[in-house]
Amino acid sequence: MLSIKNLTVNVNDKQILKGINLEIKPGEIHAIMGPNGSGKSTLSHVLSGKGGYTVTGGSATYQGKDLLEMAPEIRAREGVFLAFQYPVEIPGVSNIYLLKAALNSIRKHHGQPEVDAMDFLTLVKEKVRLLEMDEKFLYRAVNEGFSGGEKKRNEILQMAILEPKLCIMDETDSGLDIDALKIVSEGVNSLRSPERSFVMVTHYQRLLDYIKPDFVHVLANGQIVKSGGAELALELEDKGYSWLEEEAA
Amino acid sequence: MNAPGSLAAYTPSMAISRYAAEYQTIAPALPGQNLPWLQALRAEALAQFSAQGFPSPREEEWRYTNVSGIKKKLFLPSLDLAGSDVDAEWLKSYKLEDAWILVLVNGHFSAEFSVLDGLPEAVTVMGMADALAKQPGTVEKYLGKAADQAEHSFIAFNTAWFTDGLFVHVPAKLVLDKPIQLLHIVTGSDAMATTRNIIIADDMAEAKLIETYVGKDSAYLTAAVTEVFVGLNADVTLYKLQSESEKAYHFGGSYIKQARDARFTHHNFAFGGLLARSDIHVDLDHASECELNGLYLGVKRQHIDNHTRINHLKPYAVSRELYKGVLDDRARGVFQGRVIVAEDAQKTDSQMNNRNLLLSDDAEADTKPQLEIYADDVKCAHGVTVGQLDEKSIFYLQSRCVDEETARNMLTFAFANEMVDKVKIKGLHDRVLEQVLVRFPQQGVNKEWL
Ligand SMILES: Nc1ncnc2c1ncn2[C@@H]1O[C@H](COP(=O)(O)OP(=O)(O)OP(=O)(O)O)[C@@H](O)[C@H]1O
Ligand SMILES: [Mg+2]
Numbered sequence: 001m002l003s004i005k006n007l008t009v010n011v012n013d014k015q016i017l018k019g020i021n022l023e024i025k026p027g028e029i030h031a032i033m034g035p036n037g038s039g040k041s042t043l044s045h046v047l048s049g050k051g052g053y054t055v056t057g058g059s060a061t062y063q064g065k066d067l068l069e070m071a072p073e074i075r076a077r078e079g080v081f082l083a084f085q086y087p088v089e090i091p092g093v094s095n096i097y098l099l100k101a102a103l104n105s106i107r108k109h110h111g112q113p114e115v116d117a118m119d120f121l122t123l124v125k126e127k128v129r130l131l132e133m134d135e136k137f138l139y140r141a142v143n144e145g146f147s148g149g150e151k152k153r154n155e156i157l158q159m160a161i162l163e164p165k166l167c168i169m170d171e172t173d174s175g176l177d178i179d180a181l182k183i184v185s186e187g188v189n190s191l192r193s194p195e196r197s198f199v200m201v202t203h204y205q206r207l208l209d210y211i212k213p214d215f216v217h218v219l220a221n222g223q224i225v226k227s228g229g230a231e232l233a234l235e236l237e238d239k240g241y242s243w244l245e246e247e248a249a
Numbered sequence: 250m251n252a253p254g255s256l257a258a259y260t261p262s263m264a265i266s267r268y269a270a271e272y273q274t275i276a277p278a279l280p281g282q283n284l285p286w287l288q289a290l291r292a293e294a295l296a297q298f299s300a301q302g303f304p305s306p307r308e309e310e311w312r313y314t315n316v317s318g319i320k321k322k323l324f325l326p327s328l329d330l331a332g333s334d335v336d337a338e339w340l341k342s343y344k345l346e347d348a349w350i351l352v353l354v355n356g357h358f359s360a361e362f363s364v365l366d367g368l369p370e371a372v373t374v375m376g377m378a379d380a381l382a383k384q385p386g387t388v389e390k391y392l393g394k395a396a397d398q399a400e401h402s403f404i405a406f407n408t409a410w411f412t413d414g415l416f417v418h419v420p421a422k423l424v425l426d427k428p429i430q431l432l433h434i435v436t437g438s439d440a441m442a443t444t445r446n447i448i449i450a451d452d453m454a455e456a457k458l459i460e461t462y463v464g465k466d467s468a469y470l471t472a473a474v475t476e477v478f479v480g481l482n483a484d485v486t487l488y489k490l491q492s493e494s495e496k497a498y499h500f501g502g503s504y505i506k507q508a509r510d511a512r513f514t515h516h517n518f519a520f521g522g523l524l525a526r527s528d529i530h531v532d533l534d535h536a537s538e539c540e541l542n543g544l545y546l547g548v549k550r551q552h553i554d555n556h557t558r559i560n561h562l563k564p565y566a567v568s569r570e571l572y573k574g575v576l577d578d579r580a581r582g583v584f585q586g587r588v589i590v591a592e593d594a595q596k597t598d599s600q601m602n603n604r605n606l607l608l609s610d611d612a613e614a615d616t617k618p619q620l621e622i623y624a625d626d627v628k629c630a631h632g633v634t635v636g637q638l639d640e641k642s643i644f645y646l647q648s649r650c651v652d653e654e655t656a657r658n659m660l661t662f663a664f665a666n667e668m669v670d671k672v673k674i675k676g677l678h679d680r681v682l683e684q685v686l687v688r689f690p691q692q693g694v695n696k697e698w699l
Contacts, residue, residue, distance in 0.1 A: 072647035088645035092663025105650035
């Protein structure tokens with residue numbers, strides 16, 4: 001699905017990612033943990049094509065194609081989805097309008113006709129129920145005036161409707177209370193399939209109780225300093241990151 | 250009459266004397282010849298215009314707007330409807346359904362195109378020339394009472410030259426259930442349409458009116474003045490849709506007097522014209538409320554100037570103002586908003602906002618909010634922004650499969666649409682929306698999905 005090789009990235013001439021290697025196979029769930037400022041969001045952004053980052057070396061191959069060559073919207077249409085750590089408010093563009101625009105762009109990209117209006121509404125309403133959201137959210141401007149938790153839930157709603165192949169979730173669990181966390185996790189679990197992969201950036205092991213990862217990686221100072229199974233997360237919760245950073249240094 | 254080419258060497262002062270000379274030929278054809286008060290008013294206005302000429306950028310309230318383009322030309326009014334070339338199909342596209350419509354062609358009331366049947370008997374809607382013939386006493390009571398021709402010479406120019414206009418009188422307590430549309434069209438090259446409108450809503454009356462300014466694709470001058478009188482606890486909403494030809498010059502002033510507890514809402518859509526200037530001046534009495542909304546869209550070399558003034562004269566009045574501008578290419582938008590709170594106007598509650606979106610490096614926005622507060626117990630806020638589209642928002646939309654150009658169009662549309670959404674008359678809303686979408690045509694926004 002995704003193969004990252006020795007990826008190095010600069011922001012404003014400062015090296016932030018210092019040689020990332022990561023192999024993600026279809027159906028796998030990878031958790032990425034690490035201290036603040038270690039480069040987790042940078043990695044998520046570079047994979048989804050945000051501007052302002054300079055790739056200075058290495059590669060990212062997605063489904064056999066050079067991911068870093070593609071425009072952000074092409075990556076999205078090809079199935080890469082980023083659930084933002086800080087979702088952006090878009091005044092004046094309704095949630096449902098954006099969903100329709102997004103879904104139809106994907107369909108067009110794959111040579112399919114526009115979604116039927118009734119089918120679309122049925123699909124959207126089903127997912128709204130899944131995430132226990134109020135239908136009114138559909139007609140509000142994207143994220144405008146949403147609480148932190150509502151914004152995160154809205155990201156997962158979009159993900160559920162667009163059915164991406166590679167789901168990158170940047171701290172989706174931060175700021176969620178336990179009830180919201182359960183709902184969001186159920187939403188994510190309902191999307192699990194042998195063809196779909198997840199990269200979950202998180203600070204909290206608790207998320208991994210609800211969504212069980214196949215691998216846990218520790219990103220520190222721009223490098224993956226340790227990888228392991230789900231049990232690594234428990235160890236990290238216990239011991240923090242300093243022992244790993246020391247090890248890496 | 251005059252070949253435009255022969256005017257190339259014109260100097261401004263020559264232009265003014267030329268207008269004054271032309272006036273002598275045209276004056277006998279202007280309405281109200283038999284009304285000494287009007288003749289006196291016109292003479293005074295002509296004298297003022299002859300002395301001052303058109304407003305100059307040296308005047309503080311015209312400092313961003315240079316009307317020398319108008320001075321270089323000589324626009325002449327039509328004396329009647331003869332020779333006006335109206336394409337009925339084209340006209341139809343601007344007419345609202347479910348409205349009473351008064352059509353002015355080249356500055357003259359056209360009974361042929363107007364739709365005035367079914368008006369409640371107590372309501373008067375007629376051309377200004379007719380009103381001067383049939384109700385001169387009422388017109389005298391109101392004409393020039395909200396618009397002060399000493400203010401600047403466009404108002405004086407209008408007073409001297411106006412050929413016709415709209416006259417509306419809604420009696421006390423009457424609530425009009427359909428809007429009244431003033432459809433103002435200009436069909437000739439180098440033509441001038443100078444119209445004077447009076448709208449009176451007596452105590453407790455309610456009315457909605459729409460001014461629509463359109464013209465054939467040519468250089469012409471519209472100089473319109475609208476005076477609005479909102480009675481005690483009355484409620485008037487006035488929409489202005491300015492879609493003049495892209496070669497046209499437009500001056501349109503709306504001067505509003507609100508009585509105690511009166512409510513007035515203005516929606517100003519300034520889309521057309523090579524150079525367009527609007528004045529919206531409101532006088533607020535005790536506990537009256539006004540809301541001024543504006544949207545200006547400039548492309549190519551358009552220059553669009555909006556000048557608002559809200560006079561809080563008495564206590565407890567509320568004013569809300571939001572003007573938004575989208576400027577592309579080499580277009581220039583001007584917003585000058587003054588709020589004046591008189592010493593007596595305690596407990597004034599006023600908010601003024603102007604936001605500008607620049608889509609090109611060559612576009613320009615000049616914004617000048619001014620608060621002049623002479624009372625001490627008031628709540629007044631104002632804010633202005635001039636900026637570009639937000640890169641974070643563009644990336645967010647791209648990450649949701651939308652290509653960059655569409656994302657830019659969606660965000661631009663969303664910015665503008667906030668003002669379109671305030672239009673509560675369906676037929677008008679759809680027309681305004683259509684015109685906004687025409688400005689962002691690059692398959693940006695899918696109307697069916699809205
Ligand atoms: N635009 C930028 N300009 C300068 N430095 C930046 C920029 N964006 C990120 N950085 C720096 O890059 C480093 C990595 O930031 P990043 O946001 O990827 O960290 P993170 O691991 O996601 O942190 P957190 O856990 O706090 O979300 C930080 O030191 C940050 O300050
Ligand atoms: Mg982060």
